[in-house]
Amino acid sequence: MSTTGPTYRIENIVATVNLQVELDLEMLAERLAMAEYNPDQFPGLILRLTKPRISALIFRTGKMVATGAKNEEDLKNAVRALVKLLKDHGADVPFDPEVQVQNIVASGNLHAEVDLEQAVLMLENAMYEPEQFPGLIYRMTNPRVVILIFGSGKIVCTGAKSERDVATAVQKLYNQLKELGVLYVEEGAEEEESEEELEEL
Numbered sequence: 001m002s003t004t005g006p007t008y009r010i011e012n013i014v015a016t017v018n019l020q021v022e023l024d025l026e027m028l029a030e031r032l033a034m035a036e037y038n039p040d041q042f043p044g045l046i047l048r049l050t051k052p053r054i055s056a057l058i059f060r061t062g063k064m065v066a067t068g069a070k071n072e073e074d075l076k077n078a079v080r081a082l083v084k085l086l087k088d089h090g091a092d093v094p095f096d097p098e099v100q101v102q103n104i105v106a107s108g109n110l111h112a113e114v115d116l117e118q119a120v121l122m123l124e125n126a127m128y129e130p131e132q133f134p135g136l137i138y139r140m141t142n143p144r145v146v147i148l149i150f151g152s153g154k155i156v157c158t159g160a161k162s163e164r165d166v167a168t169a170v171q172k173l174y175n176q177l178k179e180l181g182v183l184y185v186e187e188g189a190e191e192e193e194s195e196e197e198l199e200e201l
Contacts, residue, residue: 005111005171005174006108006109006110006111006155006170006171006173006174007108007109007111008106008107008108008109008155008157008166008167008170009106009107009108010070010071010104010105010106010163010166011070011105011106011107012067012068012069012070012103012104012105013066013067013068013069013070013071013072013074013075013101013103013104013105014065014066014067014101014102014103014104014105015065015066015067015069015075015079015099015100015101015102016063016064016065016066016099016100016102017056017063017064017065017066017079017082017097017098017099017100018062018063018064018097018098018100019062019063019064019083019086019091019093019094019097020062020094020097020098021062021091021092021093021094022060022061022062023058023059023060023061023062023086023091023093024090024091025037025039025044025045025058025059025060027089027090028045028058028086028089028090028091029045031089031090032047032085032089034047034048035047036048043059043060044057044058044059044065045057045058045059046058047082047085049078049081049082052068052069052070052074052077052078053068054066054067054068054069054074054075054078055067055068056078056082058086062093064082066078066079066082071163072101072162072163075099075101076099079097079099083095083097101161101162102161103158103159103160103161104157104158104159104160104161104162104163104165104166105156105157105158106156106157106158106160106166106170107154107155107156107157108154108155108156108157108170109153109154109155110149110153110154110155110173110174110177110183111153111185112153112183112184112185113151113152113153113183113184113185114136114149114150114151114152114153114177114182114183114184115151115182115184116128116130116135116136116149116150116151116182118180118181118182119136119149119177119180119182120136122180122182123136123138123176123180125138125139125140125141126138126139134150134151135148135149135150135156136148136149136150138173140169140172140173143160143161143165143168143169144159145157145158145159145160145165145166145169146158146159147169147173149173149177153183155170155173157169157170
């Protein structure tokens with residue numbers, strides 16, 4: 001079965017969580033065996049969950065930064081697990097804190113080669129300086145994301161605020177490049193270029 005159109009995979013979701021209460025990090029560090037806390041080097045307490053595999057930076061102000069989620073459902077589950085963990089170890093935190101996705105990073109493949117020199121002339125808000133960086137940097141305005149495009153058809157999308165933004169941006173980019181005539185799909189190559197290429201990114 002040949003691949004039609006672009007594919008992508010979310011690599012990381014970065015989100016902030018506001019617990020809206022001050023936290024006693026010294027107490028939590030003593031009670032949580034898996035906590036890393038060295039205030040001389042970094043003001044936050046670090047917690048790493050294994051299921052889902054997520055790291056959380058927790059600050060005295062009740063602000064938390066969660067990284068490592070591969071989808072929004074994993075993020076929700078991780079926040080629930082973190083809240084329960086903090087509650088179980090003496091922190092008076094709300095069950096349903098405010099969670100805001102700050103950045104989603106995704107890797108992808110257009111399954112076609114891209115003529116970057118032509119693309120940079122035709123796309124608005126694009127920059128390509130191959131002597132400094134091998135990819136074209138494209139700032140899409142709707143959705144507001146930055147996409148790195150490589151000649152091989154590999155892409156990296158950053159700045160999305162939702163999984164839907166990623167899907168929309170990748171498909172929109174593919175359609176734009178196709179309309180501009182800067183995508184080159186080799187006959188029969190579609191079958192060979194599959195998930196293996198994403199694994200290499």
